[in-house]
Amino acid sequence: MDHLRHHVAAAVVLVATSLLAGCTAPAPAPPPAAAEPPYHPVASIREVMNSVIDPSVDVVWNSVKTVIDHGRPIEHAPATDQEWAEVRRHALIVSEGANLLMMPGRPVAPPGAGSLAPGIELAPEEVRALIDQSPGGWNQFARALQDSLQPALAAIDKKDPQALFESGDEIDAICESCHQVFWYPNAGAAAPVSAR
Amino acid sequence: MKMKIFLVLLAAGALCAVQPAQAHHAFAAEYDVTKPVTLTGIVTKMEWANPHGWIYMDTKEPDGKVKHWMIETAGPSQLVRHGLKKADFTDGMSAVVKGYQGTNDPSLANGRTLVMKDGRSFYIGSVGGPNDGAER
Numbered sequence: 001m002d003h004l005r006h007h008v009a010a011a012v013v014l015v016a017t018s019l020l021a022g023c024t025a026p027a028p029a030p031p032p033a034a035a036e037p038p039y040h041p042v043a044s045i046r047e048v049m050n051s052v053i054d055p056s057v058d059v060v061w062n063s064v065k066t067v068i069d070h071g072r073p074i075e076h077a078p079a080t081d082q083e084w085a086e087v088r089r090h091a092l093i094v095s096e097g098a099n100l101l102m103m104p105g106r107p108v109a110p111p112g113a114g115s116l117a118p119g120i121e122l123a124p125e126e127v128r129a130l131i132d133q134s135p136g137g138w139n140q141f142a143r144a145l146q147d148s149l150q151p152a153l154a155a156i157d158k159k160d161p162q163a164l165f166e167s168g169d170e171i172d173a174i175c176e177s178c179h180q181v182f183w184y185p186n187a188g189a190a191a192p193v194s195a196r
Numbered sequence: 197m198k199m200k201i202f203l204v205l206l207a208a209g210a211l212c213a214v215q216p217a218q219a220h221h222a223f224a225a226e227y228d229v230t231k232p233v234t235l236t237g238i239v240t241k242m243e244w245a246n247p248h249g250w251i252y253m254d255t256k257e258p259d260g261k262v263k264h265w266m267i268e269t270a271g272p273s274q275l276v277r278h279g280l281k282k283a284d285f286t287d288g289m290s291a292v293v294k295g296y297q298g299t300n301d302p303s304l305a306n307g308r309t310l311v312m313k314d315g316r317s318f319y320i321g322s323v324g325g326p327n328d329g330a331e332r
Contacts (some may be wrong), residue, residue, distance in 0.1 A: 054220070065245035071287025117225035168246030169273040175220055175247075176323050187222035187324060 039184060041106040046113065046124070048106070052097040055146075059090035060152055064165040077161035087164070088156045091149050094171075099144035102139050121184045130182050141178035148174045220247075223324035227306040232298040235265055235305065242285040242325065247271050248322055251307060253293060267293055267307040269320040280310070280318045294330070295321075 041053065064077045078084045100106070108131070109124035122130070132139045148171045157165035180187075206218050222231075237255035249269035269275060292311040298304030308321040308330035319331045 010223060061246040066282055068242040068244065068282060068285040070240060071285065071289070073282060087304055117222060119326075120222050120224045165246070166273070172247035172271055179220055179222070180324070184222035184225070187224050 022046070037105075039103060041100075041103055043100075044107045044109045044113075044124075045101060045127075046109040048097060048100050052100065053094055056090040056093040056097070057175075060087060060094065060149075060164075060171070061168050063087045064161045064168075078156075082108065084156055084159055085124075091152050091156060095146050095149045095153070098142045098149075101142040101145075104135075117184075120187050122182075122186075127182055130185070138182065141174065141181070144174045145171070145178070201324065223306065223322070223326070225324075226299060226304075227296040228299045229296055229326045233293075233295055234306055235267070235293045237265070237287060237290065237294075239289050239291050242282075244272050244275075244282050249275060250319075251310070251320075253291070263303060265293075265303055265305055267295060267305045268322060269307050270322045271312075274322075275318070275320060278319045279316075280316050280320065284312065293320075296326075 008154070062076075063083075067074045067076065078087050108127045114122055115123040115126075117122050148167075152164055152167040152171065155161075155167055197288075235255050237253045239251055239253050241250075241252035243250040248271055251265075251267040251269060253265045253267060255265060257263050270278075283320055290313050293305070293307045294309045294311075295305045295307040298306075306322065306325065308319070308325060308328065309317055310320045311317045321330055
């Protein structure tokens with residue numbers, strides 16, 4: 001009987017020691033505080049569009065075209081290494097500009113700015129609400145813009161004017177699709193008017 | 197040297213002056229759907245370019261004066277899809293363009309249909325235009 005009591009006492013001591021050890025173990029380290037991102041958006045989305053994306057995509061679009069003047073076609077395309085490099089520079093600006101659009105914390109427009117076409121194009125706060133509602137959708141469009149420049153860059157690297165020209169359609173389609181969702185979603189509802 | 201800089205700036209200014217505005221906007225922000233136009237005249241120039249084509253057309257006003265129009269069209273791939281070719285734009289071609297006048301520029305229009313002298317008709321409207329039945 002004494003023998004049994006001895007064993008029970010030993011077991012109680014063992015369990016108590018274990019519990020005590022558990023209680024006094026150092027608490028797990030708190031998760032590190034989220035570091036402030038090193039970047040700092042300076043321009044609004046509207047300014048990035050007007051100053052970075054739009055002027056550069058115009059260079060890409062305008063680099064190859066045909067002007068038919070009084071029936072006489074005049075072909076325009078980059079001819080020298082320098083001209084190809086210039087178009088490539090602008091294609092890269094648009095590609096990387098798409099990353100700027102995805103950066104969180106960028107305001108839609110400068111403070112106090114309103115809609116550029118009230119009643120047709122949304123006000124900045126309305127655009128913000130749509131982006132906040134679907135940040136994934138916004139980023140998907142920005143990424144699609146970036147991807148749409150890939151065929152243009154490949155065409156530039158091959159110095160292929162026709163392929164560069166054909167790449168312009170998809171870039172425009174992405175721009176327009178995004179604008180119809182986030183910038184002027186209600187503009188398609190214009191009253192039907194017969195043009196005939 | 198100053199003269200050279202001046203000439204470069206002058207040339208750049210001239211280029212900007214003839215370059216159609218290309219910033220993306222909603223159709224209704226640039227064109228007035230309450231102002232449909234039917235333009236009959238001579239096509240002097242066609243810019244087969246992305247993201248939109250541009251038809252330059254001279255029409256005769258009631259007072260006999262010639263008015264120069266700039267007419268935005270869909271992009272080249274859309275035009276091709278609707279059967280139009282660069283070769284269709286011949287010297288001195290007469291045509292009828294139906295579309296909508298610019299909101300702020302009375303000599304600007306967005307084309308919906310182009311009818312050639314031989315009767316062939318093409319849809320030339322860009323994305324975002326009104327649902328007016330032109331695309332049929």
